[in-house]
């Protein structure tokens with residue numbers, strides 16, 4: 766298959782998977798629809814939520830430390846928390862640890878996003 770055929774196949778693929786939002790749909794309603802283009806839909810589906818920094822308030826300010834994975838696998842969402850710093854007793858850290866917990870419900874798939882980035886670069890010819 767040469768480059769022209771690949772481009773044509775790709776154009777057909779996108780056309781076949783295009784979900785048109787009816788004309789006259791308001792912007793407000795439009796926001797709740799999945800994107801029309803399959804590449805945008807895939808990007809939306811596979812882009813994960815970011816793991817936030819620690820949000821526990823320390824002297825009225827968010828702690829801001831990086832959270833680390835505490836449990837993962839078994840088909841469950843990965844749980845993150847601000848783990849016990851060096852030199853701090855576990856017992857003294859329990860409240861901070863518990864309050865910092867974050868369940869990563871939408872981790873996405875960075876490999877799919879990397880592939881979509883590649884497709885975008887090819888499409889844009891750079």
Ligand SMILES: [Zn+2]
Pocket residue numbers: 819820821828829830847861865
């Ligand atoms: Zn913290």
